[in-house]
Amino acid sequence: MPDIAGRYPRLWIWLQRAWRFRSAGLGFSLAYGFVFAISAALFLSLLWWHTVGSLEHQVEQAVEADAHNLREHWAESGLPGLILAIQDRLDLDVEDQALYLLVSSNGEILAGNMPAWPTQVSRFDQFYPEEIIRAGTTATAEVHAYSLPGGDRLLVGRDIRGRELLARLLTDTFLWSWAMVTALAVGGGLVVRGIFRRILSSIAHTTSAIARGDMRERMPIVGNEVDLVAHSVNDMLDRVARLMDGVKQVSNAIAHDLRTPITRARARLEDATLTERNPERLRQAMERAVMDLDHVTAVFEALLRIAQIEAGARRAAFEVCDLTIPLHDVAELYEASAEERHVRLVIDLPPRLMFYGDARLIQQGVANLLDNALKFAPQHSVVHIKAASSGGQVRISVADEGPGMSEADLARASERFFRADAARNTPGAGLGLSLVQAIAQLHNGTLVLETRRPGLRATLTLAAALPTPTMTEESHLPNMPVT
Amino acid sequence: MRILLVEDDPTVRSFIVKGLRETGHVVEEADNGKDGLFLAVSENFDIIILDRMLPGGIDGLRILETLRAQNNTTPVLLLSALADVDERVAGLKAGGDDYMTKPFAFSELLARVEALARRGSAEQAPQTRLAVADLEMDLLSRTVKRGNEKIDLQPREFRLLEFLMRHAGQVVTRTMLLERVWDYHFDPQTNVIDVHVSRLRQKVDKPFETPLIHTIRNAGYILRAE
Numbered sequence: 217m218p219d220i221a222g223r224y225p226r227l228w229i230w231l232q233r234a235w236r237f238r239s240a241g242l243g244f245s246l247a248y249g250f251v252f253a254i255s256a257a258l259f260l261s262l263l264w265w266h267t268v269g270s271l272e273h274q275v276e277q278a279v280e281a282d283a284h285n286l287r288e289h290w291a292e293s294g295l296p297g298l299i300l301a302i303q304d305r306l307d308l309d310v311e312d313q314a315l316y317l318l319v320s321s322n323g324e325i326l327a328g329n330m331p332a333w334p335t336q337v338s339r340f341d342q343f344y345p346e347e348i349i350r351a352g353t354t355a356t357a358e359v360h361a362y363s364l365p366g367g368d369r370l371l372v373g374r375d376i377r378g379r380e381l382l383a384r385l386l387t388d389t390f391l392w393s394w395a396m397v398t399a400l401a402v403g404g405g406l407v408v409r410g411i412f413r414r415i416l417s418s419i420a421h422t423t424s425a426i427a428r429g430d431m432r433e434r435m436p437i438v439g440n441e442v443d444l445v446a447h448s449v450n451d452m453l454d455r456v457a458r459l460m461d462g463v464k465q466v467s468n469a470i471a472h473d474l475r476t477p478i479t480r481a482r483a484r485l486e487d488a489t490l491t492e493r494n495p496e497r498l499r500q501a502m503e504r505a506v507m508d509l510d511h512v513t514a515v516f517e518a519l520l521r522i523a524q525i526e527a528g529a530r531r532a533a534f535e536v537c538d539l540t541i542p543l544h545d546v547a548e549l550y551e552a553s554a555e556e557r558h559v560r561l562v563i564d565l566p567p568r569l570m571f572y573g574d575a576r577l578i579q580q581g582v583a584n585l586l587d588n589a590l591k592f593a594p595q596h597s598v599v600h601i602k603a604a605s606s607g608g609q610v611r612i613s614v615a616d617e618g619p620g621m622s623e624a625d626l627a628r629a630s631e632r633f634f635r636a637d638a639a640r641n642t643p644g645a646g647l648g649l650s651l652v653q654a655i656a657q658l659h660n661g662t663l664v665l666e667t668r669r670p671g672l673r674a675t676l677t678l679a680a681a682l683p684t685p686t687m688t689e690e691s692h693l694p695n696m697p698v699t
Numbered sequence: 700m701r702i703l704l705v706e707d708d709p710t711v712r713s714f715i716v717k718g719l720r721e722t723g724h725v726v727e728e729a730d731n732g733k734d735g736l737f738l739a740v741s742e743n744f745d746i747i748i749l750d751r752m753l754p755g756g757i758d759g760l761r762i763l764e765t766l767r768a769q770n771n772t773t774p775v776l777l778l779s780a781l782a783d784v785d786e787r788v789a790g791l792k793a794g795g796d797d798y799m800t801k802p803f804a805f806s807e808l809l810a811r812v813e814a815l816a817r818r819g820s821a822e823q824a825p826q827t828r829l830a831v832a833d834l835e836m837d838l839l840s841r842t843v844k845r846g847n848e849k850i851d852l853q854p855r856e857f858r859l860l861e862f863l864m865r866h867a868g869q870v871v872t873r874t875m876l877l878e879r880v881w882d883y884h885f886d887p888q889t890n891v892i893d894v895h896v897s898r899l900r901q902k903v904d905k906p907f908e909t910p911l912i913h914t915i916r917n918a919g920y921i922l923r924a925e
Contacts, residue, residue, distance in 0.1 A: 549895075
């Protein structure tokens with residue numbers, strides 16, 4: 217439509233804008249109205265065509281039957297009988313609709329109510345529409361000619377003025393109904409659009425509230441199809457809120473716990489540069505600072521890894537696997553350490569442990585648990601690693617006979633950087649259990665810590681169920697920029 | 700060895716160049732992808748150290764892919780701040796032989812560079828027997844002998860010793876052992892590797908006069924005849 221654009225640029229811009237903003241609602245209602253109007257038009261046309269057609273058919277049948285009857289009269293009692301029959305019929309025809317004309321072979325009118333043989337009627341096998349003048353008005357008639365043996369010709373017809381009136385009436389009625397149906401369709405379309413907009417505006421209301429920063433806002437559940445969207449939007453928001461909390465927690469933790477080793481390294485270097493004159497001790501100070509920085513790096517990497525696992529990005533690597541071998545491997549890795557500390561590592565695994573997830577992550581999680589257990593296990597004690605699957609769940613537990621933890625510490629154990637007072641002197645950054653927790657959550661599982669006397673048992677409970685198709689298509693956060 | 704280093708950060712670059720030259724290697728350097736690619740295709744190197752993120756429109760992976768497309772099999776060590784498992788996999792898929800994340804210790808880099816160079820030459824022919832001094836390993840019958848004495852090893856100890864013997868005379872780091880012998884790509888917090896090595900020492904070195912496995916401070920281990 218380039219000339220509209222050229223001639224009415226403003227209108228064109230308005231149209232485009234209006235279309236873009238309301239395209240969904242307007243398109244929906246237009247489509248609704250269009251389909252409604254088209255189907256009404258089709259329906260009414262069919263009705264009209266059928267009614268008018270059957271009326272016409274009825275007239276033709278009446279004419280044929282009449283003609284048949286008259287010819288029988290002729291066969292029975294000859295020309296005089298036919299003339300008599302025509303006269304009778306004309307006398308009986310109160311509504312004045314029947315038309316008859318009997319003409320002899322030399323063109324003489326023998327009977328009938330028509331002034332002359334119509335010029336156009338020349339064949340005997342079809343109906344002709346004929347203009348006639350009756351009682352001073354013009355009317356239309358359907359006429360049919362029949363030839364009689366002996367050269368006489370008979371014309372039978374019907375005045376179809378009434379039928380035409382009916383057809384016109386029908387047409388008018390149908391046109392009006394169509395107009396009304398169309399009006400209803402437009403009205404209905406507008407109502408539909410209204411509903412449409414209301415649904416969308418409730419979503420928009422919630423999302424814009426969140427965009428303004430109110431993370432507590434949720435879509436209302438109203439009990440119709442909109443709930444499908446509402447539920448998934450709410451789930452999404454819950455997840456976003458959780459992730460945001462995680463980010464907040466991590467940044468707080470980073471602020472607190474990465475500053476300490478950085479400060480230490482900085483102090484060491486500054487102190488050494490300012491006061492140390494002995495090259496050997498200078499070198500030692502620098503080496504210690506490098507170690508501090510390595511520690512910072514390790515903490516940083518652990519944090520990133522936890523964040524990555526929590527974001528769910530690792531679900532792409534999920535597969536069905538047997539956990540027995542990876543668990544044996546990781547237990548074997550720690551067996552030597554256990555032996556060195558005079559701790560007995562008892563491994564209790566079933567022959568097969570089918571599981572859907574990331575076996576490497578589970579290995580890492582169990583490695584962290586074993587690491588903790590061995591760190592706190594007293595000499596000549598036993599550390600149990602046990603796994604079993606039951607009721608669609610895989611349960612992996614690591615139990616030690618160490619000092620255990622107080623109830624208050626247990627509750628906080630998987631927080632990032634949390635270290636119980638008793639553990640202050642052991643190596644580590646307080647991230648091990650946070651990582652295990654994140655791994656458990658990634659697998660829709662839980663990490664439960666419980667005290668046993670003596671010691672502590674950490675149990676990882678993971679869903680062993682096979683994937684539903686949506687589980688593998690989890691969206692993931694963009695990677696954190698690292699340079 | 701002739702080594703090509705493609706790295707954009709001047710501090711890191713001069714640190715690596717200095718370290719490698721001190722250990723007797725010849726180093727060519729490039730600070731962007733274009734020059735790096737030009738040097739890599741036009742000259743012969745024993746090993747290429749490649750940073751992944753480079754200025755100049757051509758990043759490390761592109762250089763690597765171009766080289767491999769030309770059937771250039773020079774061992775490539777990728778160096779990157781991208782520490783993701785997926786990034787590592789992408790780097791190795793593109794034809795990288797090893798992957799190191801920043802920050803790193805120079806000893807780790809050096810150990811890996813030397814291991815890669817060794818792999819380029821020694822691992823061409825399949826070996827059935829390894830020997831260092833009087834220590835012998837038969838890879839077919841999976842037996843280990845020192846002098847005339849048979850040494851019984853657990854399967855994992857056997858693999859650990861095999862790795863050390865294949866890299867005899869080179870420093871191998873704890874991370875390398877964890878990756879190659881155990882196939883783990885995470886960092887266990889405690890000294891599990893040290894414990895395994897010391898167990899191996901108990902069997903391989905303790906009953907004999909001269910030790911073969913030596914600890915290198917701040918780096919790792921080395922297996923060599925004194």
